[in-house]
Amino acid sequence: MKSLGKYFGIILASFLLAKVAFMLYNCAEHPFGVGDVFLVMWHGLRLDLSTAGYLSIIPWAISMLALWVKGNWPNHAAKYYSWFTAIVLAVIFVTDTTLYKFWQFKLDSTIFNYLDDPKGVLANVSVWFSIIALIVIAALTYLLYRLLRKVWRCSSRTSYPHRKRESVILLVIAGLMFLMIRGGIGRSTMNIGYSYYSQDQFLNHSAVNPLFSLISSTIKEQDFNKLYHYYDDDECNRLFDSFDYNTRSTDVDKLLSTSRPNIVILIMEGCGSVFLETTVNGQRSMVTPNLNKLCNEGIYFSRCYANSFRTDRGLVSLLSGYPAFPDLSVMKHPDKSATLPSLARSLTDCGYTTSFLYGGDINFTNTKSYLLSTGYQQVRGYETFPASARHTHSWGVQDHIALDTLYNIINRQFSTPKLDLDTKPVNAQCSMLNVQCSMVTCLTLSSHEDWQVPYHRIKDDKVANAMGYLDHCIGQFVARLKSSPVWDNLLLIITSDHGISYPPGISEANPDRNRIPVVWVGGAVRQPRCIETLCNQSDIAATLLGQLGLQHSNFTFSRDVMSSSYTAPSAIHTFSGGITYIDTLGYVVEDLRAKKIISSSPQTPASFQETATRKCRSYLQKAMRDFADR
Numbered sequence: 027m028k029s030l031g032k033y034f035g036i037i038l039a040s041f042l043l044a045k046v047a048f049m050l051y052n053c054a055e056h057p058f059g060v061g062d063v064f065l066v067m068w069h070g071l072r073l074d075l076s077t078a079g080y081l082s083i084i085p086w087a088i089s090m091l092a093l094w095v096k097g098n099w100p101n102h103a104a105k106y107y108s109w110f111t112a113i114v115l116a117v118i119f120v121t122d123t124t125l126y127k128f129w130q131f132k133l134d135s136t137i138f139n140y141l142d143d144p145k146g147v148l149a150n151v152s153v154w155f156s157i158i159a160l161i162v163i164a165a166l167t168y169l170l171y172r173l174l175r176k177v178w179r180c181s182s183r184t185s186y187p188h189r190k191r192e193s194v195i196l197l198v199i200a201g202l203m204f205l206m207i208r209g210g211i212g213r214s215t216m217n218i219g220y221s222y223y224s225q226d227q228f229l230n231h232s233a234v235n236p237l238f239s240l241i242s243s244t245i246k247e248q249d250f251n252k253l254y255h256y257y258d259d260d261e262c263n264r265l266f267d268s269f270d271y272n273t274r275s276t277d278v279d280k281l282l283s284t285s286r287p288n289i290v291i292l293i294m295e296g297c298g299s300v301f302l303e304t305t306v307n308g309q310r311s312m313v314t315p316n317l318n319k320l321c322n323e324g325i326y327f328s329r330c331y332a333n334s335f336r337t338d339r340g341l342v343s344l345l346s347g348y349p350a351f352p353d354l355s356v357m358k359h360p361d362k363s364a365t366l367p368s369l370a371r372s373l374t375d376c377g378y379t380t381s382f383l384y385g386g387d388i389n390f391t392n393t394k395s396y397l398l399s400t401g402y403q404q405v406r407g408y409e410t411f412p413a414s415a416r417h418t419h420s421w422g423v424q425d426h427i428a429l430d431t432l433y434n435i436i437n438r439q440f441s442t443p444k445l446d447l448d449t450k451p452v453n454a455q456c457s458m459l460n461v462q463c464s465m466v467t468c469l470t471l472s473s474h475e476d477w478q479v480p481y482h483r484i485k486d487d488k489v490a491n492a493m494g495y496l497d498h499c500i501g502q503f504v505a506r507l508k509s510s511p512v513w514d515n516l517l518l519i520i521t522s523d524h525g526i527s528y529p530p531g532i533s534e535a536n537p538d539r540n541r542i543p544v545v546w547v548g549g550a551v552r553q554p555r556c557i558e559t560l561c562n563q564s565d566i567a568a569t570l571l572g573q574l575g576l577q578h579s580n581f582t583f584s585r586d587v588m589s590s591s592y593t594a595p596s597a598i599h600t601f602s603g604g605i606t607y608i609d610t611l612g613y614v615v616e617d618l619r620a621k622k623i624i625s626s627s628p629q630t631p632a633s634f635q636e637t638a639t640r641k642c643r644s645y646l647q648k649a650m651r652d653f654a655d656r
Contacts, residue, residue, distance in 0.1 A: 029089075029177055029178045030082070030085055030086060030089050030178070030196075030199070032177035032178070033082065033085050033174060033177055033178045034078055034079075034082045034085075036170075036173050036174055036177060037078040037081050037082070037111070037115070038074055038075065038078045040115055040119075040170060041070075041074040041077065041078065041235060042067050042071075042074065044115075044119045044122075044123070044236075045063075045066055045067055045070060045232055045233070046063060046067075047119070047123060048119075048122065048123045048126070048232055049062075049063060049066065049232050051123050051124070051126075051127075052123070052126055052127060052228070055127070055530045055531055056226075056228035056531065058226075058228070058229065062229055065223070065224075065229070066229055066232045066233045067233075069220075069221055069222075069223040069233045070221045070232070070233035070234060070235060072209060072216070072220045072221070073216065073218070073220055073221045073233070073234065073235040073238050074235050075206045076206055076207050076208075076209060076216045076235075076238065077235045077237050077238045078206075079203045079204075079206040079207040080207055080241075081111055082203060083203070084107050085104070085107065085178060086196065086199065086200060086203065088100055088103050088104060088107070089196060090193065090196050093192055093193055093196075094193075104175070104178050105175065108171050108174040108175050108178065109171055111170070111174060112166075112167045112168075112169075112170035112171035112174060113167050114237070115166075115170055115237070116162075116163045116164075116166040116167040116170060117163055118133065118236050118237050118240065119166065119236070120159055120162055120163045120166065121133055121137070121236075122236035124155075124159060125137075126231070128475055129602075130527050130533060130534070131231065131534075131601065131602040131603065132231050132234045132236055132239045132602075132603075133236040133239055133240050134239050134240055134243035134244075134353060134602055134603065135240065135243040135244040135353055136243075136336075136353065136355075136602055137240070138244070152476070216238075217242070217619060217620075217621075218234055218238070218239060218242065218603070218619040218620055221233035221234045221235070221620075222234075222617065222620040222622055222624075227533045227534070227535055227624060228533070230617075230620070230624075242619075243353050243602075243603070243619075250650060250653060250654035251654050253354070253650050253654075254351075254643070254646035254647050254649075254650045255647055255650075256643040256644070256646075256647050257643070257644065257647060261644075262644045262647050262648060263644075263648075265640055265641055265643075265644035266641075266644040266645060266647075266648045268594070268641060269594060269596060269641065269645065270593055270594040271582065271583060271585060272585065272591050273568065273577075273578055273579045273580075273581060273582060273584075274586070274589060274591040275568070275571075275572035275575075275577075275578070275586045275589045275591070276589050276590045276591045277589070277590040278572050278573065278586065278588050278589050278590075279588040279589075280552065280573070280588075281325050281546065281551065281552060281555070281573055281588060282517065282550050282551060282552060282573050282574075283549075283550060283551070283552045284515060284550050285574055285575050286463050286574070287463070287515050287516060287517040287548070287549075287550035288436075288440045288463050288464050288465070288512060288515055288516050288517070288550075289373070289378075289463070289464070289465040289466070289516075289517050289518075289519065289570075290432075290436060290465070290466050290467075290468070290516065290517070290518045290519070290548075291344075291345075291369075291465070291466075291467040291468070291519045291521070292432075292467075292468050292470070292500070292518065292519065292520045292521075293340075293341070293344065293467065293468065293469045293470065293521060293522065293523050294470050294473065294496060294500075294520065294521065294522045294523070294543075295337065295469065295470045295471050295472070295473045295474045295496075295522075295523060296473050296474060296522065296523065296524060296525070296526040297314075297317075297473055297493055297496060297522045297542075297543070298332075298522060298524075298525030298526060298528070298539065298540070298541060298542055298543075299328075299525070299538075299541040299542055299543050300525070300528055300529070300538060300539075300541070301313045301314050301317075301490070301493045301497075301528070302314050302317055302318055302321065302543055312484075313484065313490050313493055313494050313497065314493060314494065314496075314497035315497065315501075316497045316498065316500055316501030316504070317497050317500065317520070317543065317545065319501075320500075320504065320520065320545050320547050321543070321545055321556075322554060323547055323554055324545055324546050324547030324548070324551050324554060325545070325546040325547075325551055325554065325555045325556075325557060326543070326544070326545050326555070326556045326557065327543075327544035327545075327557045327559075327561065327587070328556055328557065328558050329541070329558055329559065329560045329561065329597075330521075330541065330542055330543070330544045330561050330562065330563060330565075330566075330597075331537065331540050331541050331542065331560075331561075331562055331563065331597035331598075331599050331606075331608060332522065332523070332524045332525055332540045332541075332542045332563045332599060333349060333350040333562055333563045333564050333598065333599060333600065334350030334524060334599070334600055334601070335524050335525075335534070335540070335599075335600075335601045335602070336355070336523075336524060337391075337469070337523045337524065338355050338357040338358070338390075338391040338392075338393065339351075339355055339356065339357070339524075339600075340522075340523035340524045340563065341357070341393070341396070341469070341523060342356045342357055342363065342366070342396070343562075343563045343564040344521065344523070344563050344564070344566055344567070345368055345369050345370065345400070345467070345567065346363075346366040346367055346368045346369075346400060346567065346581075347367065347564045347565070347566070347567035347568055347578075347581040347583055347584025348366050348367075348564060348583055348584075348649075349564065349583050349598070349600075349645070349646075349649040350564075350599075350600050351600060351646070351649070351650065351653075352600040352601060352602060352603055352604060352605060352618060352646075353602060353603060354653075355391060356653065357391055357392050357393065357395075357396045358391060358392055360392055360395045360396065360399065362653060362656040363392070363395075363396045363399065363400070364395075364396075364399035364400065365656045366400055366656075367400075367567075367578075367580040367581045368400035368401050368567075369401075369465070369567050369570065369571070370382075370397070370400055370401030370402045370403075370465065370467075371400055371401030372401075372571060372576060372578070373401075373463075373465050373576075374401045374403065376574075376576060377462055377463065378462075378463050378464060378465050379403060379404075379439065379462070379463075379464045379465070380401060380402050380403050380404070380464070380465045380466075380467075381402060381403060381404040381405070381406065381435070381439075381464075381465075381466050381467070382397050382402045382404070382405045382406065382466075382467045382468070382469075383406045383410070383428065383431065383432055383435065383466065383467070383468045383469075384406070384407055384408070384422075384428075384468070384469045384471070385407075385408055385411065385419075385421075385422040385423030385424070385425070385427065385428040385470075385471050386407065386408055386421045386422030386423070386471050387407060387408060387422065388405055388406070388407030388408070389407070394407070402467075407422075408422040408423055410431070411423050411427065411428075411431065415427045418480075419471060419472055419474075419478065419479070420474075420476050420478060421471045421472075421474050422471055423471070424472050424479065424480060425470045425471065425472040425473075425479075425495065425496055425499040426480075426498075426499045426502070428468065428470065428471075429468070429470075429499050429500070429502070429503040430503075432466065432468045432503070433503060433506050433507065435466055436466060436507070436510075436512055436516075437510060437512060439464050439466075440463075440464050440512045440515075440516070469523070470496060470499075472492060472495060472496055472499075473492045473493050473495070473496045477489055477491070477492040478492075479491065479492050479495040480495070481494065481495035481498060483495075483498075489526075489528055490528075500520065504518070504547070507548075513548060513549045514549035515549055515550060516548035516549055516550055517546060517548045517550040517551065518546070518547050518548045519544070519545070519546055519566070519570070520543070520544075520545040520546075520547070521542060521543060521544045521545070521563070521566065522542040522543060524540070524542070525539050525540045525541065525542055526539070527539060534601045534604060534606070534615065535615050535624050535625035536625065537599065537606055537608055537613050537615070540599045540606065542563060544566060557587070557588075559587055559592070559595055560595035560596065560597055560608065560609065560610060561585070561587045561595065561597060562585075562596075562597045562598060564583055564584050565584055565585045565586070565587050566584075567581055567584045568581050568584035568585055568586045568587075569584075569585075569586050569587045569588055571586075572586035572588060572589055573588065582652070583649065583652075594609075595609065595610060596608060596609040596610075597609075598642065598645055600646075603617060603618055603619040603620075604616060604617045604618055604619075604624070605618060605642045605645075605646065607638040607639075607641060607642045609638075611627075611630075611634055612626065612627030612630045612634060613625075613626065613627045613630075613638075614626045614627075614630065614634070614635050614638035614639060614642075616638075616639050616642060623635055623639065
C-alpha cells in the first residue's frame with residue numbers, strides 16, 4: 027500500500043514542480059509574483075489529483091492482482107509502466123512549457139495537427155533548441171523512472187489474511203481514486219475550469235494540468251455530432267437567426283469600376299492590424315509605411331477580425347467563407363473540406379483561371395488537398411523555386427523571392443479585359459460575360475516565427491522588423507505592378523491569415539490581437555475609401571462575389587458587407603478552447619472549457635454577456651452541425 031501511495035505522490039509532485047518550471051520559463055513575457063506560484067499550485071491541485079489518479083489506475087490494478095496471482099510478473103509490469111509514465115510525463119512537461127511561448131495556450135489536441143510534418147513544427151525553433159529539449163526530455167525521463175521504480179516494487183503475497191486485508195484497503199483506495207478522478211460527488215465532473223481563478227490567462231494556463239488538457243481536448247474532438255451541442259434545434263436556430271446570416275447581395279455599394287477584374291489575393295502571415303498602428307521611436311506607422319500608404323490609396327476595411335488563430339483555419343475562413351472551430355482544423359478533414367464552397371470554385375465556374383503560390387511546404391496541414399479540392403487549378407509550393415531559395419527561411423522561401431515569382435506569374439497569365447459596371451449589370455450571369463480572367467492567391471511566410479529576415483531596419487524588435495521586411499517586399503511588389511499594364515484591370519486584396527500576440531503579453535482576452543487589415547487596391551478600385559463596418563474574415567468571400575455580381579448562396583456563413591442586407595454587424599473569433607464575440611455594443615471572450623467569461627468590454631452589462639455567450643454557442647452548434655453533415 028505504501029508503494030502505491032509513494033508512486034501517486036511522485037506523480038503529483040512532478041505536476042507541481044512542472045508548474046513552477048512552466049512559469050519560470052515563460053516569465054519574461056508573463057511576469058508574476060511569488061504568491062502567484064502558490065496560488066497556481068493550489069488552484070491546479072484538483073486537476074493534478076485527478077490526472078495523478080488516472081495514471082495510478084494501472085499501478086492499483088497490478089497491486090491488486092499481485093496479491094492473488096503468484097510470480098515475478100508484477101515487478102516486470104511495474105518496470106514497463108514506470109518507463110511509460112516517465113516518458114509521457116517528460117515529453118508532456120517539456121513540450122507544453124516550450125511551446126507556450128509560441129502558441130500562448132496549453133498543450134491540447136492541436137499538436138496532433140502538426141505531427142505529420144515534424145519539420146513544420148520544428149521550424150519555430152533552432153536546431154540547438156531542439157537538441158537541448160531532447161536532452162532535457164531524456165534526463166527527465168530517466169530521473170522520473172528511477173524515482174518511480176525506487177518506490178514501487180510489487181511481490182505476490184501468500185498469507186490469506188494479509189491478502190484479504192490489503193484487498194479491502196485497495197478497494198477503499200479505489201473509491202478515493204474514483205472521487206479524485208471525477209472531481210467529487212457533485213453533478214459537475216472534473217474539467218479544466220476547476221483550475222481557472224484569475225483574470226490573467228497566463229496564471230490560469232499555468233494552473234491547468236497539461237496532460238489532462240491534452241487528453242480531454244483529444245477525446246472531445248472526435249465525436250462531431252456531440253461537439254458543441256448546447257441547445258435543441260429550435261432554440262439553436264432562434265439564437266443563430268439573430269446573427270442575420272444571409273446570402274443576399276442587395277443594393278450593393280459598389281467599390282469596383284469593373285465586374286471582371288483580374289484578382290490577386292495576398293495573404294500576409296501573422297500581420298495583424300496592430301502593426302499598421304504601431305509606433306517606433308515615437309513615430310506612427312513606421313513598421314509598415316507601405317501598407318499604411320496603400321490603406322489611403324485604396325479601400326481599407328478597418329474593423330475586420332480574423333476567425334481563428336492558425337493559418338490552416340484562417341485560409342478556410344478567408345477562401346471558403348467558413349467558420350473556424352476552437353479545437354478542430356477543417357483542413358485536416360479532406361473528405362469534408364472538399365465539399366466547402368470556395369472563391370476559387372466560384373470564379374473557375376465563371377471562366378477564371380485560378381492558382382495558388384506558397385514558398386513553403388504546400389502539403390503542410392493538408393493545404394494542397396484543400397486547395398485542389400476546392401477549385402484551384404494550379405498549386406505551387408517551395409518546389410517551384412530554385413533549390414538555392416528553398417531554405418532561405420526556416421519555413422521555406424523568403425518573401426522577396428516569392429513576391430518576385432508572383433509578379434512574373436501575374437504578368438505572364440493576366441489578360442486585360444475591363445467590363446465597366448456602369449454599362450454591365452452587376453448580376454450578369456457568367457455565361458453572358460465569357461471573359462478570360464485570372465485569380466492568383468499567394469501566402470507569405472517570412473513574418474512567421476523565428477522572424478529571421480534579410481532586413482535590419484527596426485533594431486531590437488525582431489518581430490516588428492520581420493513585419494517591416496514583409497511591408498518592404500509588398501511595397502516593391504506593388505510599385506512594380508503599378509508600372510505594369512496589368513494594373514488597370516487589377517484588384518489586389520491584401521489581408522492576413524490571423525493576428526499574433528504583439529506587443530508581447532497581449533492575449534486572446536484582448537480582441538485587438540485578432541483584428542486584421544483588409545486592403546483593396548489596383549486599377550479596378552473606384553476610389554479610396556475607409557470601410558469602418560464591423561465584419562469577419564469569413565465575410566470577404568461573399569463581399570468580393572457581391573462586387574462581381576456573382577451569387578453566393580452556398581456561402582451560408584459569409585456575408586456581403588457592402589449589401590443592404592448586412593444589418594447586424596458582428597464578428598466571431600475562435601481560439602484553443604475559447605471564443606470571442608464582437609458587435610457594435612462591445613465584446614465578450616469566453617473560455618469554453620472553463621465555462622467562464624475571461625474578458626469583456628468595459629461596463630458591459632450582464633445581460634449583454636449572457637446574450638453574447640448564448641449566441642456564440644448557437645454559432646458553434648450550427649457550424650458544427652453543418653460540418654458533421656458534410
